Amino acid sequence: MAMNREQKRAMQRAGQLDAEGSPVRERRDPAQRARSERVGARQFLAEVRSEMRKVAWPTREETIRLSIIVFIAVVALGALIFVLDLGAGQISHYLFPSKSITSTTTELVLAAFRGAP
Secondary structure, eight states: OOOOHHHHHHHHHHTSBOTTSOBOSSOOOHHHHHHHHOOOHHHHHHHHHHHHHTSOOOOHHHHHHHHHHHHHHHHHHHHHHHHHHHHHHHHHHHHSOOOOHHHHHHHHHHHHHHTOO
């Protein structure tokens, strides 16, 4: 079976291969393996710091430009969804006419302004 380095290392960590790459017949205890792989807080933070140095951070101009693009896209999609919802509501009111609470309340308010009881 052909495996690349990444697959071999993953299988070694799982205890399925030994250091030479040959299959292991017995399984290791996962609790014992987890204890041996843990590192201290200081080493963890040092590794995090070294990894964060490798990150390709965007420039200020890139961040602003991409933020504007995202904002415009969100507003455009929000407007599209609003229009589609409004249209679907109008179609459903046309197909299934009913007297809703809102229209009854509106009629009562208008009647009160006209002076009707």
